[in-house]
Amino acid sequence: MYAPADGTDLWRLTLQHSPIGMALVGLDGQLLDVNRAFCDMLGHDPDTLTHRGFQELTHAEDLDADLELFGQAVAGEIDSYRLRKRYLHADGHVVWGDLSVALVRGPDGRPVHFISQILDITEQRRHEERLVEANALVEHERQTLEAIFDTVSVGLLLIGSDGRYERMNRRHREGMSAPFPDGHDGVAGQLGHVYFPDGKTLMSKEDMPSHRAVQGEEFDDYTYWVGDDPRTRLAYSTSARQVRGPAGERLGSALAYQEITDLMRAIQVQDEFVSSVSHELRTPLTSVLGYLELLCDHEGLPSEVTTQLRVVQRNALRLRTLLSDLLHVGQVGEDKLQLQCAPVDLAALVNEAVEATRPVAEKSGLTIEVETLDRPTAHVDAHRIRQVLDNLLSNAVKYGEAGGSVTVVLRDGAEAIELEVRDTGMGIAPEEVEHVFGRFFRGTEAQELHIPGTGLGLNIVGSIVAAHEGVVTVESEVGRGSTFRVALPRSCQAS
Ligand code: ADP
Numbered sequence: 161m162y163a164p165a166d167g168t169d170l171w172r173l174t175l176q177h178s179p180i181g182m183a184l185v186g187l188d189g190q191l192l193d194v195n196r197a198f199c200d201m202l203g204h205d206p207d208t209l210t211h212r213g214f215q216e217l218t219h220a221e222d223l224d225a226d227l228e229l230f231g232q233a234v235a236g237e238i239d240s241y242r243l244r245k246r247y248l249h250a251d252g253h254v255v256w257g258d259l260s261v262a263l264v265r266g267p268d269g270r271p272v273h274f275i276s277q278i279l280d281i282t283e284q285r286r287h288e289e290r291l292v293e294a295n296a297l298v299e300h301e302r303q304t305l306e307a308i309f310d311t312v313s314v315g316l317l318l319i320g321s322d323g324r325y326e327r328m329n330r331r332h333r334e335g336m337s338a339p340f341p342d343g344h345d346g347v348a349g350q351l352g353h354v355y356f357p358d359g360k361t362l363m364s365k366e367d368m369p370s371h372r373a374v375q376g377e378e379f380d381d382y383t384y385w386v387g388d389d390p391r392t393r394l395a396y397s398t399s400a401r402q403v404r405g406p407a408g409e410r411l412g413s414a415l416a417y418q419e420i421t422d423l424m425r426a427i428q429v430q431d432e433f434v435s436s437v438s439h440e441l442r443t444p445l446t447s448v449l450g451y452l453e454l455l456c457d458h459e460g461l462p463s464e465v466t467t468q469l470r471v472v473q474r475n476a477l478r479l480r481t482l483l484s485d486l487l488h489v490g491q492v493g494e495d496k497l498q499l500q501c502a503p504v505d506l507a508a509l510v511n512e513a514v515e516a517t518r519p520v521a522e523k524s525g526l527t528i529e530v531e532t533l534d535r536p537t538a539h540v541d542a543h544r545i546r547q548v549l550d551n552l553l554s555n556a557v558k559y560g561e562a563g564g565s566v567t568v569v570l571r572d573g574a575e576a577i578e579l580e581v582r583d584t585g586m587g588i589a590p591e592e593v594e595h596v597f598g599r600f601f602r603g604t605e606a607q608e609l610h611i612p613g614t615g616l617g618l619n620i621v622g623s624i625v626a627a628h629e630g631v632v633t634v635e636s637e638v639g640r641g642s643t644f645r646v647a648l649p650r651s652c653q654a655s
Contacts, residue, residue, distance in 0.1 A: 175195050181201045181278035182275070183195070184274070190211070191209050215227070217247050217248055218246070222246050225245070233271075234271065236271070240263065243259045244259070256284075257281065261274050310331075314416050315328070315419075318413075320412045335386075339387065348373070350370075352386070354368065355393075357395075357424070373415055383397045383398075393421070394419055395424035396420065397418045398418070399418075401414050435487065435490030438487045445480055449480065485614060485616045486616070499652055500543070502542065503539055504545065506545070510568055510579070513546055514568055517553040525562030528568075530569075533571050534570065538577050538650050540648065541627075541652065548625060551621050552621060554617070555583075555618070556581055556583035557583075558611055565584050568581050575647070576647040582642070583641045584641040587640055587641055588638070590638075593634060597619055597621070598615075628649060
């Protein structure tokens with residue numbers, strides 16, 4: 161083995177036991193001496209390594225760079241260099257080394273050999289490569305999300321927990337000029353040309369979707385109009401969700417704005433159509449019913465003609481009920497549901513409604529009973545509340561099953577008067593429960609079984625209860641029955 165000129169044991173020991181790979185390299189590139197760490201790194205024993213040139217151990221792609229620097233050092237242009245390069249392990253795999261080379265000169269200043277230190281950085285390189293890959297993946301995801309963010313047809317907005325707008329997509333930015341023609345200062349709750357669905361009432365700060373979201377609310381399908389000019393206004397349906405950090409802390413809110421102008425205009429047209437058709441039909445129908453009444457009372461007609469006239473009369477009366485339901489819905493659409501409130505004995509009203517339903521219930525094989533636990537008087541619109549009772553009772557009978565029962569409960573509750581209509585009928589499918597108060601909604605089973613109806617009854621119930629500032633809810637189980645509960649304030653605010 162080669163020994164340095166002064167041959168001290170101390171030097172050899174240091175070289176051999178260094179935890180970093182070390183080698184003495186001749187001016188021709190041949191390894192003159194190597195330590196254990198370097199042998200371990202490349203999987204060779206010292207004897208195999210010491211008769212090889214570093215060129216043989218270097219990965220072909222890194223050889224030129226190493227030779228270039230090595231040549232400069234031999235030529236005396238540089239005294240040392242550092243290079244990250246790949247070595248070839250005995251078994252063929254690549255080992256990454258961080259190489260530092262220094263030229264050793266003899267006492268006369270002439271180059272004698274090189275001393276090289278090689279730190280195994282394979283693991284570190286692997287981590288770096290993984291990091292580069294991960295960064296590329298993150299960047300790709302970011303670009304994809306960015307592209308989606310900007311191309312979706314929904315306006316998206318992210319608001320910080322302090323109410324400041326943090327990000328919005330192109331769609332949202334473009335949509336802001338209609339409600340805020342003079343610009344927006346980037347803080348939630350700014351007032352603008354934003355109207356409730358009636359198209360007349362301007363929204364206050366508390367009603368603005370962005371403000372509600374910043375207050376921590378989550379909602380779906382919050383609809384309103386934006387824009388000053390009623391002819392060019394746009395309608396939006398907005399949803400909001402809270403954005404939370406890993407520990408559940410609130411970071412802000414995300415809002416999605418869907419433009420639904422065509423849908424809202426179609427609903428308006430439908431309302432206007434329903435309203436005008438029902439108005440137009442009512443007058444001739446009133447005349448038909450008047451003449452039918454006269455005819456039915458006519459004594460000179462053969463009895464079979466009278467029987468047939470009664471059928472016509474029954475159907476004409478059904479038509480009138482249907483028309484008045486349609487008119488009611490039209491009025492609610494135009495925000496014109498007027499209440500005429502006066503003190504009403506609700507127990508008497510309930511009893512009247514139940515007695516009117518009893519014959520139909522009995523014909524369907526149902527028992528009907530009333531539990532008037534209290535005898536409250538309320539300041540309500542008796543005609544409208546009777547309509548609520550009639551609709552709930554007729555549904556309880558219509559969707560009831562022979563042998564079952566219908567129960568009406570009237571309670572003077574702590575907060576409000578409670579009215580309950582309970583049946584033991586077919587019940588409502590869980591996915592349909594939230595829709596039953598919708599206009600023209602009919603349950604799948606009701607349609608499949610051809611149970612007659614228009615899908616307006618519960619909508620009318622909902623609008624009357626809402627006009628009294630009450631609340632109607634439903635609880636139902638398929639095959640076991642439904643319970644509709646109305647909480648009615650003791651005194652309605654309307655005149
Ligand atoms: P209609 O009875 O004319 O269909 P409603 O507005 O009164 O319209 O009711 C809407 C839907 O709600 C019905 O089609 C039916 O599916 C469901 N429903 C209402 N009341 C009941 C009830 N008591 N039991 C079961 N389903 C009901």
